[in-house]
Amino acid sequence: MYKALFYKEWTKTKRITSLLAFVFLASLIYTFINTGQLFRVSGAVEVWSAVLLKDMPLLPNWIDKLPLLAGLLLGFSQFVPEMTDKRLKLTLHLPLPETRIVATMLVYGLLVLFSLLFFSSLILVVYLSSYYPQEIIAMMLWSAAPWFLAGLTGYLFAAWICIEPVWKQRVFNALIGVTAMLLFFFSARSGAYVFFLPWLVLLVFISFGFPFYSASRFKDGAQ
Amino acid sequence: MKYKNIISLFILLLITVVGLWGIPVLVKKATYSPDDYPFVYFSSGLKKIALIDYKNKEFPMSDIDGNKYNTAAFDTLMPFLNFRQLMSDGRLPEKIEGIEITPQLLRSKSVVYKYMPKYVDVPVTGLYILFESMPKRVGLKMPDDVFRMKDKIEFIDAKTNQVNQEKSDRFAKELQKRGYTFPTQWAIGNPNPRKPYDEGYFCLDAKGELFHIKMVNGRPFIRNTEASKTVDIASFAIQEVSDKRYYGYLFSKQGETYILESTDGKYTPVKLDIPAFDLKKDQLMIMGNLLYWTVQIAKEEGRDYYILNSDDLKSIDHHHIDRTGSKWDTVSKWLFPYFLTFDSPDSEFLYPRIHFTGFYGFAAHALLAAIGVALFNRRRLFSAVFILIFGVAGLIGLLLQPNYRKQ
Structure with missing residues (x-):
């Protein structure tokens, strides 16, 4: 049954997953070209000095919102079809407890998202390690960690908002979600989030429960 | 669902936490103004601490006894601070307190930290x-x-x-x-x-x-x-x-x-x-010259200024200015007995910090709790206690959560 559910989720999300994989790959290629050009034009000494003295980011500015965008797109692609004509009703009638059904759907989405983020980071780290020492790479990862967590939380919030059966409450949930997402995007120096990360990880774990609440309201026929 | 109420409580807590940070941020934006202190420096001419208000073009300087001095007097009485102006006017003295001076010497002894x-x-x-x-x-x-x-x-x-x-x-x-x-x-x-x-x-x-x-x-x-x-x-x-x-x-x-x-x-x-x-x-701020160092220590309750001899760094004078506070201090005291921030002027690290402003704010919380009870037709006691503890953030949390608000 789990395999079938995973297959069902894959059928819904294969296009958006492929698109996201392409966007991540394109972003990586852009970063590689950008880094290569930076070192060619300015020289390694200048680039390292700028990173160490001026906290120059290693990645393009727009890349911080990419995991969040991926999380939202994946969440919407997975759960908007479920809400069209209330198809979720059928899904919840599958021969599995409803919590397991919702959990399987969420785990599928989180695995896809985590895989995208993990492999992108891995490729990025391997590539950038030829340009920068490990301390600078570590600092980049500390800076990127809240963006990755924003992606996972954004996905769970998207599921929470989509599954919610009442439009007014959906708007409220969206407002709460948008405000909570600000916590992941404070403008700060590299490494500033290091003590905040455990709290953001806790938020990801807590948010995992939110779609279950909406599913329960859906099942109860909330109007 | 088995854990529906617990999950609902977690959502409520998330809204409340975000509110405990977000609402004070908005109120602070609307009411905050920076502390207004005069510039304090030791006048080698008067041998006294002087206060300088650069916005006052006519009488920028006053001493701590309240006497006011015009711009020309200000330049003369504070030669270390204004030596470029004095040089430009051809008024730079050859000696200050018996020490022969040159612009190079003044520059080399100038300290700012x-x-x-x-x-x-x-x-x-x-x-x-x-x-x-x-x-x-x-x-x-x-x-x-x-x-x-x-x-x-x-x-x-x-x-x-x-x-x-x-x-x-x-x-x-x-x-x-x-x-x-x-x-x-x-x-x-x-x-x-x-x-x-x-x-x-x-x-x-x-x-x-x-x-x-x-x-x-x-x-x-x-x-x-x-x-x-x-x-x-x-x-x-x-x-x-x-x-x-x-x-x-x-x-x-x-x-x-x-x-x-x-x-x-x-x-x-x-x-x-x-x-x-x-x-x-x-x-801490140090502004030093050939003869005197003015050291300023800024605390939450005000600023202390210490004048030190530049040779042995022994104190020769002291002045204190109380912090007057801004609208934000008053408003926050009455609206929020405590609030949450994630950043701080004292650190480059981000993490949750709770700031206590006192107990006055609980009066506003109590009033809100009384109003809030009328808005909820179930779990009234829980709602009242929740608002009493968390104030506006708690009230908003309860209103946004279908499990608590009036249906």
Whole structure:
């Protein structure tokens, strides 16, 4: 049954997953070209000095919102079809407890998202390690960690908002979600989030429960 | 669903936490204005502390007895502060307090330094830039490598991103010879190539000994300052001052301030005759000249100004100005008995911090709780207590959650 559910989720999300994989790959290629050009034009000494003295980011500015965008797109692609004509009703009638059904759907989405983020980071780290020492790479990862967590939380919030059966409450949930997402995007120096990360990880774990609440309201026929 | 109520409570708590941060942020934006203090400096002409208000074009200066002085008098009575203006007017005296002065001397004795807790509470990469302290050509040149210092010293060449083993070994041997113990607690330098000269880094080793590390003609220059014999060192701020009198400012764990004087190749901590301050909360500013240093300590409740003799750094005068507070102080006191922030002016790190403003705000919470009860037709007691504890944020949380609000 789990395999079938995973297959069902894959059928819904294969296009958006492929698109996201392409966007991540394109972003990586852009970063590689950008880094290569930076070192060619300015020289390694200048680039390292700028990173160490001026906290120059290693990645393009727009890349911080990419995991969040991926999380939202994946969440919407997975759960908007479920809400069209209330198809979720059928899904919840599958021969599995409803919590397991919702959990399987969420785990599928989180695995896809985590895989995208993990492999992108891995490729990025391997590539950038030829340009920068490990301390600078570590600092980049500390800076990127809240963006990755924003992606996972954004996905769970998207599921929470989509599954919610009442439009007014959906708007409220969206407002709460948008405000909570600000916590992941404070403008700060590299490494500033290091003590905040455990709290953001806790938020990801807590948010995992939110779609279950909406599913329960859906099942109860909330109007 | 089994855990519906628990999940609902978690959603409520998330809204409340976000509200405890977000609502005060908005209110602060609407009410906050910065503290308004005059500029305080010691007038060598009056031998008194003077207050300067640059917005007042006619009488910018007043002394602490309330006498006001016009711009011309201000220039004359504060020659160290206004020597460029006096030079331009041809009014620069040849002597001040019996000491012959030149613009070069005044410039070389001029000191400006500011300590803020966030300069110390900051994420560090663990990589540092070491200049050649005796460059063959004029001016400092950005080196081709950086070094790491945490568990061992290693120079990494920027062009190859590889460790320069020969240079690393050279420094490692010298460090070992001088008795340096890893891991390094911190390393402080000033990697700005525009400074007049370079004094390298001051590093606190694992045993709490302060070492001076620099590179002279490509060779390691490493000395134990032995400052830890007299000072329980908390932090250090390097400053390559023009007259090379000292290396920088040393702060003890008790909050005392020292300069680390350079005397015949030795390092001597000289204590500033000012009270200890809280290194995690207070700010310190030093504005010094040939004869006097004006040291300002900014605390939450106001600012203290200490005038020190520049020779022995003994205090000769003191002045205090109370903080007047802004609208934000009043509003926050009545609206929020406590609130949440994630950033702080005292740190570059982000994490949740709770700020208590007092108990007045609970009156507003109680009023809200009374109103709130009327809005909810179930779990009234829970709602009332929740609003009493969390105030507006709690009320908004309850209103946004279908499990609690009136259906």
